[in-house]
Amino acid sequence: MKISNGVAATDLSDVTWTKSRYSGAQGNCVELARLADGAVAVRNSRDPRGPALVFTPAEMTALFAGVRDGEFDHIVD
Template structure:
């Protein structure tokens, strides 16, 4: 998977982000990939996941697979 140019994307915070500042931002609208970054470090690195990998991760979160 090639890394897309993220310089012009619109980032949005999760609707579950509270006032803690510990959240992620995602960029929508890119075909087949979902970029993710730390909202506290917008100039820092971004991770880019395939749409299938991100969907599997979200399903796991919803199913409680990462609860401890």
């Protein structure tokens, strides 16, 4: 199966989804899953059957580095 952005999360039934321990009980979180080819799928926990976006490891590394450095703090302030 070719994995691309906007894939239905239900098509990724063989992966393990992980969410942050900082997530609230209200479903206000995103979940990530590592795919067999090393890519990372991201979905909204409120819609686990909805679409999942798929990113390369390099894209996720860049995102996590920016998050750690506070580059996106202004988005949720």
